[in-house]
Amino acid sequence: MLNEDAVLDLEATARQLRVEILKMLNSARSGHTGGSLSAIDVMTVLYFHQMRHDPSNPRWEDRDRFVLSKGHAAPALYACLAEAGYFSRDDLKTLRRLGSHLQGHPDMNKTPGVDVCTGSLGQGLSQAVGLAMALRLSGKSSRVYTLLGDGEVQEGQVWEAAMAAAHFKLDNLCAILDMNGLQIDGEVAKVMNVGPLGPKFLGFNWHVLEVDGHDIQAIARALDDAERTEGQPTMIIARTIKGKGVPFFEHKASYHGVPPSDEELSQALEHLGHS
Amino acid sequence: MTMCCFRGFAFTNYESRITNYGFFMSEMIATRDAYGKALVELGRENSRVVALDADLSGSTKTAMFGKEFPERFFNAGIAEANMVGMAAGLAAGGMIPFASTFAVFAAGRAFEQIRQSLAYPKLNVKVVATHGGITVGEDGGSHQSVEDLAIMRALPNMTVLCPADGPETAAAIRAAAAYHGPVYIRLGRSKVPVVFEGGCDFAIGRGATLRDGSDLTFITTGLMTAQALDAAKILEEGNVSARVVHLGSIKPLDVDLVLKAARETGAVVTAEEHSVVGGLGGAVCEVLSEGYPVPVERVGLRDVFGQSGTAEELLAHYGLTAGHLVEAAERVLQKKK
Numbered sequence: 001m002l003n004e005d006a007v008l009d010l011e012a013t014a015r016q017l018r019v020e021i022l023k024m025l026n027s028a029r030s031g032h033t034g035g036s037l038s039a040i041d042v043m044t045v046l047y048f049h050q051m052r053h054d055p056s057n058p059r060w061e062d063r064d065r066f067v068l069s070k071g072h073a074a075p076a077l078y079a080c081l082a083e084a085g086y087f088s089r090d091d092l093k094t095l096r097r098l099g100s101h102l103q104g105h106p107d108m109n110k111t112p113g114v115d116v117c118t119g120s121l122g123q124g125l126s127q128a129v130g131l132a133m134a135l136r137l138s139g140k141s142s143r144v145y146t147l148l149g150d151g152e153v154q155e156g157q158v159w160e161a162a163m164a165a166a167h168f169k170l171d172n173l174c175a176i177l178d179m180n181g182l183q184i185d186g187e188v189a190k191v192m193n194v195g196p197l198g199p200k201f202l203g204f205n206w207h208v209l210e211v212d213g214h215d216i217q218a219i220a221r222a223l224d225d226a227e228r229t230e231g232q233p234t235m236i237i238a239r240t241i242k243g244k245g246v247p248f249f250e251h252k253a254s255y256h257g258v259p260p261s262d263e264e265l266s267q268a269l270e271h272l273g274h275s
Numbered sequence: 276m277t278m279c280c281f282r283g284f285a286f287t288n289y290e291s292r293i294t295n296y297g298f299f300m301s302e303m304i305a306t307r308d309a310y311g312k313a314l315v316e317l318g319r320e321n322s323r324v325v326a327l328d329a330d331l332s333g334s335t336k337t338a339m340f341g342k343e344f345p346e347r348f349f350n351a352g353i354a355e356a357n358m359v360g361m362a363a364g365l366a367a368g369g370m371i372p373f374a375s376t377f378a379v380f381a382a383g384r385a386f387e388q389i390r391q392s393l394a395y396p397k398l399n400v401k402v403v404a405t406h407g408g409i410t411v412g413e414d415g416g417s418h419q420s421v422e423d424l425a426i427m428r429a430l431p432n433m434t435v436l437c438p439a440d441g442p443e444t445a446a447a448i449r450a451a452a453a454y455h456g457p458v459y460i461r462l463g464r465s466k467v468p469v470v471f472e473g474g475c476d477f478a479i480g481r482g483a484t485l486r487d488g489s490d491l492t493f494i495t496t497g498l499m500t501a502q503a504l505d506a507a508k509i510l511e512e513g514n515v516s517a518r519v520v521h522l523g524s525i526k527p528l529d530v531d532l533v534l535k536a537a538r539e540t541g542a543v544v545t546a547e548e549h550s551v552v553g554g555l556g557g558a559v560c561e562v563l564s565e566g567y568p569v570p571v572e573r574v575g576l577r578d579v580f581g582q583s584g585t586a587e588e589l590l591a592h593y594g595l596t597a598g599h600l601v602e603a604a605e606r607v608l609q610k611k612k
Contacts, residue, residue, distance in 0.1 A: 120391040123392050127367065129357070131368045133370075156356075157388070
C-alpha cells in the first residue's frame with residue numbers, strides 16, 4: 001500500500017515520462033506513441049516503486065528483471081531507464097538514429113538496463129519464463145516482470161509460454177497485459193478477438209488480477225499481490241487507454257506507430273502542463 | 276594417373292560397393308547417442324549446463340541428461356518456439372542451455388525465435404538438432420531437413436557445426452559449451468561409421484584433412500565424410516589421388532584449408548546430406564569463387580525434398596554414396612582438364 005505522497009510522486013514521475021516519450025518520438029520522427037503512453041503508468045510503478053534494480057550496476061545479479069515483450073513501446077522503457085539514471089536524458093534525443101544505443105526496439109547488448117532483446121511480438125513471455133527458471137535454479141529471490149500487449153497475445157507462442165509458466169509453477173514471474181484494446185489495424189476485438197483474456201489465463205492456471213492500468217495505487221497493490229502469490233505465475237490485466245495523457249491521441253489506433261508532429265507535441269506538452 | 280585408366284576402373288569395379296555403406300569402417304555410432312553421453316558429462320562438470328527438449332527427449336537423447344539432472348531438464352512439450360524462447364531466458368539468466376528437437380523443427384518451426392531470441396542478442400544457447408538430413412528415413416520428407424544448414428548459416432552471430440561421427444560430436448558439444456554464443460549443431464538419427472578413431476581434436480572454425488591427395492579434394496561434412504573416405508580409397512585403386520577435407524564447422528568455415536586444397540589439387544567435390552543450395556557446397560563455392568576459382572561438383576540433394584525409405588536406400592536414391600562421389604570426382608576431373 002502506497003501512502004498518498006508516494007502516489008503523488010509516482011503520478012508526477014509518470015507525467016514527466018510522458019513528456020520525455022513525446023519529445024523523443026518527435027525528435028526521432030518515427031516510433032510508437034499510443035502503446036508507449038498506455039504502458040507508462042505500469043512501468044513507472046515497476047521502475048520507481050516495485051523492482052529491485054541498481055542503475056549504477058545494470059548487470060547486478062540480484063536485480064529483478066524486466067522484459068518488454070511489446071518491444072515497440074521502447075520509448076517508455078528508455079524514458080524509465082534515463083529517469084532512473086542508467087544513461088543521460090540527453091541520449092533520448094538519439095532514439096532510432098544511426099549509431100545510437102537506443103534502437104527502435106530494445107537491445108540488451110546496446111542499452112544499459114535492458115535485460116533481453118524484444119520487438120518481434122510474442123517472444124518476450126518465453127524469455128521471461130526462461131529467466132524465471134534461471135533465477136530459481138540460481139537460488140535468487142529476484143523476480144521477473146514482463147509487459148505484453150493485448151494485440152500481441154494473438155501470437156500462439158504466448159500461449160505456449162503461458163502453459164509452461166504455470167506448468168513450472170513460476171511464482172517469481174509476473175506478467176502485465178497492457179490491455180488498450182487497439183492494434184495497428186484497429187480494435188483488437190475486431191481484428192482478431194482474443195478475449196476474454198482473464199478467463200483464458202485463469203484456464204491456463206495463472207493467478208489473474210485485473211486493474212485500472214492508470215491507477216498507480218491499484219497497480220502497486222496488484223504487484224504486491226503477485227509477489228505474495230505462491231506456486232503460480234501472476235497475470236495482471238491492466239485496462240489502459242492507448243495514447244493516455246494526450247486527449248487527441250487517446251483511443252486512436254492511428255497513433256499506434258506515428259510520432260507526434262511539432263504542433264502535436266507542443267499541444268500535448270500543454271495538456272501535460274509542460275510548456 | 277590417366278583418365279582412361281580411372282574411367283575403366285570406375286565403371287567396372289565400384290558399383291558393387293556403393294550400397295555397402297561404411298564399407299571400410301567397422302564401428303558405427305549415431306551422433307545423437309554421442310550427444311546424449313557428452314551432455315551428461317558436461318552436466319556433471321558444470322551446474323550451469325541445462326537441457327531443454329520438445330517432447331522428443333528419447334529420440335534426441337536429452338532424456339539421459341534429464342534422468343541424471345531432473346531439476347536442470349525442461350521439457351517444453353510440443354512447443355518448439357517456446358522452448359527456444361525459454362532457452363534464451365535461461366541464457367540471459369546465466370545458464371548454458373542445450374535445446375534439442377529434430378532439425379526440421381529447430382531450424383524450421385523455431386527459426387524466427389532462433390533469429391530474434393538467440394542470434395540477434397548473441398545469447399549463449401546451443402541448439403542441438405538431431406535427425407538432420409534424409410537418413411531420418413521412414414518418416415519421410417516432412418521430417419527430413421535438407422535446408423537447415425543453409426538457414427542457420429545465413430544468420431549473423433550463428434555458429435554452425437555438423438560433426439562427422441560420434442567422437443567428433445562429443446568434441447563439438449564440448450567446444451560449443453566452451454564457446455560463448457549461439458551454436459547450431461546438426462546431428463543424425465542413424466548410426467554412422469567412426470571416422471575419428473583416435474579421438475578428435477575439434478575446434479570451431481577449423482577443418483581436418485583426413486587423407487592427403489593431389490588430383491582433387493573432397494570437401495565434406497556430416498556423414499558424407501565417411502563416404503568420401505571410401506570414395507578416395509576406391510579412386511586410389513584407379514590411380515586417382517583424392518584428398519579428403521572434413522569441415523565439421525560449416526560456419527565459421529576453415530577458409531584457409533579450403534583455398535589450400537583448391538590451390539594444391541585444382542578441383543573440388545563437395546558432399547553433404549543436405550540440399551546443394553546454401554549449405555556446405557554453397558559455402559565452399561562462395562570461398563572458391565572469390566578466392567581461388569577451380570572446377571567444383573556439388574553432391575547433395577538437387578533442390579528436392581526427401582521421401583520415405585531406409586537410410587541406406589535414400590542415400591543411394593539421392594546420390595549420396597561413395598560410388599556417387601567417385602562419379603562426381605570423374606566429372607570434376609573432366610572439367611579440370
